[in-house]
Amino acid sequence: MRISELCIQRPVFATVMSLTVMLIGIVSYTRLPVREYPKIDEPVVTVDTTYRGASAEIIESQITKPLEDSLAGIEGVDVLSSISRAENSQISVRFKIERNPDSAASDVRDRVARVRSKLPQTIEEPVIAKVEADANPVIWVAFSSDQHSPLEVTDVASRIVKPRLQTLPGAADVRIFGDRKFAMRVWLDRERLAAHNLTPADIEDALRKQNIEVPAGRIESVQREFSVVAQTDLGKPEQFEQVVVRAPTAASPYPVKIRDIGRVEIGAASERSSVRFNGRSAVALGVIKQATANPLDLSRALRAELPRVTRDLPQGMEARIAYDSSIFIERSIEAVFTTIGEAILLVVLIIFFFLRNVRATLIPLVTIPVSLVGAFAIMF
Numbered sequence: 001m002r003i004s005e006l007c008i009q010r011p012v013f014a015t016v017m018s019l020t021v022m023l024i025g026i027v028s029y030t031r032l033p034v035r036e037y038p039k040i041d042e043p044v045v046t047v048d049t050t051y052r053g054a055s056a057e058i059i060e061s062q063i064t065k066p067l068e069d070s071l072a073g074i075e076g077v078d079v080l081s082s083i084s085r086a087e088n089s090q091i092s093v094r095f096k097i098e099r100n101p102d103s104a105a106s107d108v109r110d111r112v113a114r115v116r117s118k119l120p121q122t123i124e125e126p127v128i129a130k131v132e133a134d135a136n137p138v139i140w141v142a143f144s145s146d147q148h149s150p151l152e153v154t155d156v157a158s159r160i161v162k163p164r165l166q167t168l169p170g171a172a173d174v175r176i177f178g179d180r181k182f183a184m185r186v187w188l189d190r191e192r193l194a195a196h197n198l199t200p201a202d203i204e205d206a207l208r209k210q211n212i213e214v215p216a217g218r219i220e221s222v223q224r225e226f227s228v229v230a231q232t233d234l235g236k237p238e239q240f241e242q243v244v245v246r247a248p249t250a251a252s253p254y255p256v257k258i259r260d261i262g263r264v265e266i267g268a269a270s271e272r273s274s275v276r277f278n279g280r281s282a283v284a285l286g287v288i289k290q291a292t293a294n295p296l297d298l299s300r301a302l303r304a305e306l307p308r309v310t311r312d313l314p315q316g317m318e319a320r321i322a323y324d325s326s327i328f329i330e331r332s333i334e335a336v337f338t339t340i341g342e343a344i345l346l347v348v349l350i351i352f353f354f355l356r357n358v359r360a361t362l363i364p365l366v367t368i369p370v371s372l373v374g375a376f377a378i379m380f
Contacts, residue, residue, distance in 0.1 A: 018370045025373035028380035034294045036329050043095035044131035045108045047071070050088055050124040060084040066118050067091055067126075070111045076104065092131070105130050137175065137286025138295050139302055140323040141165075142277035147316030150180040151268060153283045156317065161285060161309055168301045170293030177284045178275025180268035184240055188262040196256050198245060203258065206245045210234075237264040277322050284322065299326035344368055 007014035033039075049063050064084045071093055072080055079094040095104045109128050116126075143157050158176060165174045186207075188200060216230035234240050241259035248255050258264060275284045289298050303321070310319050347368070352361040 018366070021370055021374040021377075025376040029373065029376040032376060032380055033292060034296055034329060034333075036295070036325060036332075039291065042131060043076075043097065043099045043101045043104045045093045045095070045101075045105045045128065046131055047091040047093070047108065047112060047126050047128050048088070049090075049119075049126040051120060051122070052087055052124075054087055056084050056086050059086070059089045062120055063089045063123065064091065066115050067112065070115045071108060074104075074107045074111060101130050135288060138289050138325045139287040139299060139321065141285045141287070141302075141306070141319055142275070142282040142322040143285070143313075143317065143319050144277060144280045144282040145314075145317040146280075148314065150178075150281060150283065151182055152314075153317060154179040154181065156313060157283050157285060160312060161319070164305065164309060165285065165287055165302065168287070168298060168305060170289050170295070170298035170301070171287055172290040172293070173288045175286045175288065177286060178273060178281075179283055180271070182266060183269035184234075184237065184264060185267040186240065186258060186262055186264050192261040196246070196261060198256065198261065202245055203261075206243055206258075207240075210243050211240075237266060240264040277320070282322075295326040295329060299324055299330075340372065 007017075047067060049067070051059060051063060054062075064082050067089070068080060068082055068091060071077070071091065074093070074095075076095045076099040077093060078096045080091070081094075082089065082091040093104070093108060095101075105128065112126050112128060141161075143153050143161070145153055148156075154176070158179065162174045162176065165171060186203065188203065193199065211234045212232060214230050214232045216228035218228055219226040234243070241257065241264050243258045244255045245258060245261065246252070246256040275282050277284070287298065287302060289295055306319060306321070313319065344365070347364050348361055351364060352358070355361065
């Protein structure tokens with residue numbers, strides 16, 4: 001007996017089976033992940049190396065080339081590409097799709113460790129990381145102000161806003177772009193340097209020796225114990241200006257201090273990158289979602305939290321959503337429901353137009369929802 005004959009002869013059984021399919025489909029629909037693209041864990045590993053002050057040619061010859069020669073012998077390498085720019089080398093190793101990403105990353109770490117002794121000693125340790133498809137921000141929030149400096153905007157964004165956004169449901173991390181971190185900037189006068197026969201390396205060496213935090217130990221007695229804190233580090237421009245670069249000698253009886261060869265001020269550690277939003281300088285916070293999180297839920301949580309964050313900002317500072325990728329997902333879902341509704345309506349109209357039978361017309365109104373909702377169980 002076919003299932004169609006069984007359902008015709010036993011309508012109650014057919015009704016219960018349809019309701020069961022609908023129930024399973026509805027439960028599966030509530031648990032289906034929602035995302036713009038499928039979750040793909042590509043076997044791609046990157047090696048990022050920083051060498052301060054080096055030109056692109058030095059980066060290419062002393063860092064990129066030795067690393068490429070070592071990484072090329074790893075099993076399962078499909079494509080090996082590199083970018084050598086001033087102060088930075090970035091190598092991307094794409095493995096064949098059947099290669100396990102964790103195993104590939106382990107092999108890359110082993111090959112980099114083998115050639116570490118051949119690389120310059122003053123480079124920063126190479127950063128080896130797997131490339132994840134979800135490691136890009138899905139929402140960007142821009143902070144700008146006409147009354148506060150970029151340093152102050154960055155300070156508020158990193159201390160107050162970032163911890164609150166990291167606790168949103170579905171948020172994995174929050175990254176800051178275009179930030180300006182506080183730093184002590186020493187501006188040297190080259191003519192004064194030449195007059196005192198000094199180089200920037202002498203200034204750097206003096207700062208390293210005289211701006212340090214020294215543990216001072218503790219004072220112990222029979223009943224009490226005190227920790228001793230020695231304030232040996234420098235924190236104000238005036239203190240940096242008093243740093244002695246060269247001690248008095250027989251030829252030069254006066255010490256040479258930083259104030260004699262330049263000036264010191266508080267400024268940004270780096271201004272090589274910037275972010276602009278609507279023609280204004282801004283600091284951007286990129287919210288990265290968890291691998292299994294729903295970007296729509298993350299977007300709703302952020303939009304609900306943003307008014308409270310705005311109220312806590314200093315006067316004159318504003319925060320606006322610059323980009324939200326969940327909008328495309330939401331519009332796509334709305335378009336799918338609209339298309340399904342139009343299709344059901346057209347099917348019903350066409351069947352009624354040709355058959356002129358209300359009972360025959362009502363059958364698709366029951367079977368189509370059961371088929372669609374039941375498909376969610378298979379998708380889940």
